[in-house]
Amino acid sequence: xxxxxxxxxxxxxxxxxxxxIVPNNSPSGQHSLxxxxxxxxxxxxxxxxxxxxxxxxxxxxxxxxxxxxxxxxKVKIKxxxxxxxxxVEEIQKTQSAGHLEAVYHLYSMEKxxxxxxxxxxxxxxxxxxxxxxxxxIWRSAEFQEREIFDLYGIVFDGHPDLRRILMWDGFxxxxxxxxxxxxxxxxxxxxxxxxxxxxxxxxxxxxxxR
Amino acid sequence: MSAxxxxxxxxxxxxxxxxxxxxxxxVSMGPQHPSTHGVFRMDVALDGERVVKLKPVFGxxxxxxxxxxxxxxxxxxxxxxDRLDYLCSITNNWAYALAVEKLAGIQVPERAEYLRVITxxxxxxxxxTSVIGFLLQDMGASGTPLMYAFREREKVxxxxxxxxxxxxxxxxxxxxxxxxxxxxxxxxxAQKVVEAFPRFLDEFERLLSGNEILMARTQGVGVxxxxxxxxxxxxxxxxxxxxxxxxxxxxxxxxxxxRFSFKVPLGEHGxxxxxxxxxLLEMRESVKILQQAMRDVxxxxxxxxxxxxxxxxxxxxxxxxxxxxxxxxxxFYLISDGSPNPYRYRVRPPSLVxxxxxxxxxxxxxxxDIVVILGSIDFILGEVDR
Numbered sequence: 001x002x003x004x005x006x007x008x009x010x011x012x013x014x015x016x017x018x019x020x021i022v023p024n025n026s027p028s029g030q031h032s033l034x035x036x037x038x039x040x041x042x043x044x045x046x047x048x049x050x051x052x053x054x055x056x057x058x059x060x061x062x063x064x065x066x067x068x069x070x071x072x073x074k075v076k077i078k079x080x081x082x083x084x085x086x087x088v089e090e091i092q093k094t095q096s097a098g099h100l101e102a103v104y105h106l107y108s109m110e111k112x113x114x115x116x117x118x119x120x121x122x123x124x125x126x127x128x129x130x131x132x133x134x135x136x137i138w139r140s141a142e143f144q145e146r147e148i149f150d151l152y153g154i155v156f157d158g159h160p161d162l163r164r165i166l167m168w169d170g171f172x173x174x175x176x177x178x179x180x181x182x183x184x185x186x187x188x189x190x191x192x193x194x195x196x197x198x199x200x201x202x203x204x205x206x207x208x209x210r
Numbered sequence: 211m212s213a214x215x216x217x218x219x220x221x222x223x224x225x226x227x228x229x230x231x232x233x234x235x236x237v238s239m240g241p242q243h244p245s246t247h248g249v250f251r252m253d254v255a256l257d258g259e260r261v262v263k264l265k266p267v268f269g270x271x272x273x274x275x276x277x278x279x280x281x282x283x284x285x286x287x288x289x290x291x292d293r294l295d296y297l298c299s300i301t302n303n304w305a306y307a308l309a310v311e312k313l314a315g316i317q318v319p320e321r322a323e324y325l326r327v328i329t330x331x332x333x334x335x336x337x338x339t340s341v342i343g344f345l346l347q348d349m350g351a352s353g354t355p356l357m358y359a360f361r362e363r364e365k366v367x368x369x370x371x372x373x374x375x376x377x378x379x380x381x382x383x384x385x386x387x388x389x390x391x392x393x394x395x396x397x398x399x400a401q402k403v404v405e406a407f408p409r410f411l412d413e414f415e416r417l418l419s420g421n422e423i424l425m426a427r428t429q430g431v432g433v434x435x436x437x438x439x440x441x442x443x444x445x446x447x448x449x450x451x452x453x454x455x456x457x458x459x460x461x462x463x464x465x466x467x468x469r470f471s472f473k474v475p476l477g478e479h480g481x482x483x484x485x486x487x488x489x490l491l492e493m494r495e496s497v498k499i500l501q502q503a504m505r506d507v508x509x510x511x512x513x514x515x516x517x518x519x520x521x522x523x524x525x526x527x528x529x530x531x532x533x534x535x536x537x538x539x540x541x542f543y544l545i546s547d548g549s550p551n552p553y554r555y556r557v558r559p560p561s562l563v564x565x566x567x568x569x570x571x572x573x574x575x576x577x578x579d580i581v582v583i584l585g586s587i588d589f590i591l592g593e594v595d596r
Contacts, residue, residue, distance in 0.1 A: 026527020026546065027315025056440050057456075060530065060541050060558040105530055105543070105558075109440050109456045115530060140443025143566045151274075166269040166595060176277055 003031050006053070006116060013050070014042045022119060032103070032117035037132050040120055041158075044137040047106060047116065055116055058138035060105040061145060063152035065177045067125065068098030097124035100154050102131055104141070122154060125177075133159035151176035234262065237577070241270050245348050245581040248591030252568070252580070259576045264569040268562070271595035279555040284310055284522050287555065289381040294557060295593040296378060297340060300333045300370070301535040303383035308464060309531030309542035310385035314524035316517050322387035323466045324507040328400065329373070329382060330533075331496040331503070335407065336366040337536035338447075338489040338496075339414075341588045345486065346418065348585040349427050355418065362410050365403045372396060386517030397504060404500045411493055419487070428482035432571040432583035435480060442567045445560055446538025448587060451488045452480035458534035469506075470499045482586040489588075523550050537561055537588055557596055561589035 007019050017039040022032045035043050047055045075092045078085055100122045107114030122129045133156035135142045145156045146165040153174035156162055164171060173180055186203040189196055240251035249270035255263035275294065279287040291306045292299035304326055311318065318326075343359025367377040373396060374380040374389070382389055418424055434444070439452040449456055457474045459467045475491035477484030526548045532541035538560030545554035564587050571583050 024527050024529075026313050026525060026529055028312040028527065028529035028531075030312075030529060058443055059445075059532070059539060060543055060556070062543055062554075062556040062558075064545065064554050103543070105541070109454060112456070112461050117530070138443065139438075139441045140563055140566070143562060164269075166272040168269065175274055 003033060003116070006047075007033060009050070009053075010043055010046060013046050014039055017043055019043075030115065030117060032119050034119045034121065037120055037130075040118075040132045040134065041137065044104075044118070044134050047118075048137055052111075054108045054110045055106040055114065056138075057107045057109045057114075058104055058134070058140045059107050059115070060103075061134075061141045061148065062103050063148035063154055063176065064101040064103060065125070065152055066098050066101060067178045068096045070094075071096055097126075099123065100125055100129060100152055102145075102148060102154055104134060104138075106138075129153060130155045130157050132157050133162075135159055150174070153177070239580065240267075245584060246591075247344065247585075247589070250591055250594070254577070254580065256577055259578075261572045261575055261577060261580060264572045264580070266565055266568055268595055271591045273596070275596040276555050276557065280552055283550050284385070284524070284552065285519050287552075288384065289379065291557075292379040292381055293592055294559070294596065295535065295537060295540075295561065295590045297590060298333045298337050298536050299378060299380045300329045300382050301533060301540065303381065304330055305531060305533045305535065305540040306542050307383040307385045308533060309529055309544050310524070312531045313527060313529035313544050313546055314385070314517075314522075316386045316514055318387055318465075319511050319514060320466075320508050321391075321510040322512045322514075324503050325388045325392070325512060326383065326465055327467070327470070327503045328500060328507070329370070329380075329388075331500050332366050332369060332400070332404075334496045334536045335493055335500075336363045337588075338493050339363055339410075341585075342414070342418075342486060342489060345482075345582070345585040346424070348581045349424070351424075355414075358410075358414065358417070362407070369396070369400050369403060372399075384513065384517075384519055385522075386514030386519075387512045391512050397507070400500075401504055404497055404504065407497050408494065411490065415490060419490070425483065427579075427582055428486060428586075430479070430481050431575060431579050432482045432586060433480050434567060434571055438567060438570060439480070442570075443563050444538070444567060446534070446536070446564065446588075447488045447492060448485055448538065448564050450474065450492075451477035451485035453477055458532060458539055462532070464531075464533060470502045472496075472498050482582055485586045521550065523548060528554075532558065535560060537590070537593075538564055557593075559593045559596065561587075561591075561593045565589055565594060 003021060007021060010019060018036040020034040022034050024031050047053055070093055072091050072093050074089055076087050077090050079088045102120045104118040106116045120131050122131060131154055133145055135145060136158060145159055146162060148154050149156060149162055150164040150167055151174055184203055192200045235256045237254045237256055238251060239254055240246045241249040251267040253265040254261060288303060291302040294302050339359040339362050343356035346355035370380055371377045372393060374382045434452050436452050436454055439449050439454055453476050455474055455476055460474060472495040475488050477488050524546045526546055528545040530541055530543045532539050540560055541558035543556040544552050547553040572580050
């Protein structure tokens with residue numbers, strides 16, 4: 001089933017939705033559909049319930065981390081050099097916020113077609129990390145969304161039981177993020193050497209010999 | 211119970227002041243419980259013998275497989291996939307190889323496709339036999355059925371050993387084919403094992419299927435409705451035990467599965483007995499596939515000549531590849547950014563998703579039935595926690 005037709009059908013049936021096809025250049029040809037978080041539940045419900053689509057089976061739910069990139073732009077700035085106003089080209093560096101992404105692979109058990117791939121993106125990676133949960137539509141998303149919350153830190157609004165699943169409750173960071181730094185879990189060793197010795201030295205210098 | 215420590219006090223029932231009726235007992239089953247097949251815990255609330263709440267607790271075996279794979283090359287992750295579902299390393303290899311092949315557009319030679327089907331279906335045979343053995347063991351049939359199952363599993367593992375060099379961690383497939391061709395005489399040996407397999411299944415069925423205790427313990431126990439199974443994304447024999455006709459070998463026709471004639475056994479009631487029966491019948495279909503594949507296997511290369519395993523850099527893009535593993539839909543989702551290691555590597559574990567309906571199947575059942583229902587799910591913690 002063509003993603004273009006699915007997209008135009010959703011646009012005809014869900015008013016106000018903003019969809020975008022994310023092209024995939026690999027030979028697999030699995031293009032995906034970027035949906036906005038306001039109408040995500042309505043779009044998902046349409047995909048599940050429309051009689052000829054019937055995407056009743058949400059197979060795979062996963063998160064992806066896209067950290068912010070440094071964007072360098074050449075900007076022309078007017079500057080006063082030696083008392084004369086001149087136009088100088090300067091490279092201005094800005095940091096993009098980056099985003100977290102949740103990906104849903106949908107199939108139909110009734111019609112035996114698929115996949116249709118849905119994506120949702122958060123606004124940034126720091127505090128605007130809320131996305132609507134699709135668990136009310138497909139229950140199979142429940143534990144997998146919990147896993148994304150645990151490992152990537154996306155907060156799914158409307159999830160029935162959003163807790164950590166693989167890491168323990170007291171754990172604080174999100175280990176699947178690209179910029180995750182593992183904690184200094186230093187263990188005393190009587191004869192440290194090589195990498196262990198380096199780690200011991202660094203730990204002891206940071207903690208003051210403890 | 212005078213010397214109750216602080217840790218155990220939480221699970222001790224509160225002393226009743228009003229005769230004790232209606233008090234719930236909280237039991238923490240696991241993580242070191244023999245029926246959980248690994249380190250897995252359930253927080254169970256009991257009203258007498260009846261289960262009123264059950265919350266699964268995961269993560270004891272978590273090692274962040276996905277993160278490790280993202281720092282590894284594409285080839286370097288292949289042996290690590292063996293450790294996901296450590297009973298079925300070959301189908302894990304297959305799912306991963308399929309995803310990479312989709313990502314990079316690799317064609318697999320004819321003979322390798324046959325080798326994949328043969329080893330994959332042998333994996334299904336040995337997985338289903340051991341699962342049935344363990345299920346009976348969990349039910350209290352201590353030893354005997356499991357020994358019968360393991361006797362047959364040994365024969366398949368011997369075949370794997372002489373083909374791949376390892377009994378369980380086979381590391382057999384590569385993207386673009388398979389790692390090793392059949393040694394001399396292997397096919398005849400495998401044919402012998404497969405020809406003898408239906409006799410073992412007859413024997414197993416004679417011993418078990420009509421057994422009164424087995425029927426009493428499994429029929430009507432742990433019923434999973436069709437609607438819930440689809441909604442919760444259940445796959446594999448569990449889904450088909452509930453009567454949903456969905457087998458990825460038939461739906462996706464990945465590899466060369468459209469060449470073989472086989473049926474998809476379906477259950478009717480969705481209880482533990484149906485799941486048991488579906489697995490038994492599925493083994494008979496696997497034998498049929500194996501017979502056809504072994505008859506037709508062509509000569510030729512087993513690796514795609516154009517694929518470079520070392521220094522492998524697929525173009526930027528993404529792919530989701532999935533197969534019907536013995537446990538259900540095993541999928542790998544890969545994103546490449548053009549570098550030698552995947553930007554994103556995700557395993558879609560059938561075991562984890564199949565476990566999510568555990569509470570629904572156990573509510574209202576007796577505490578002893580939890581063990582049976584859990585055994586009928588067929589999960590491996592290496593894959594659940596990753």
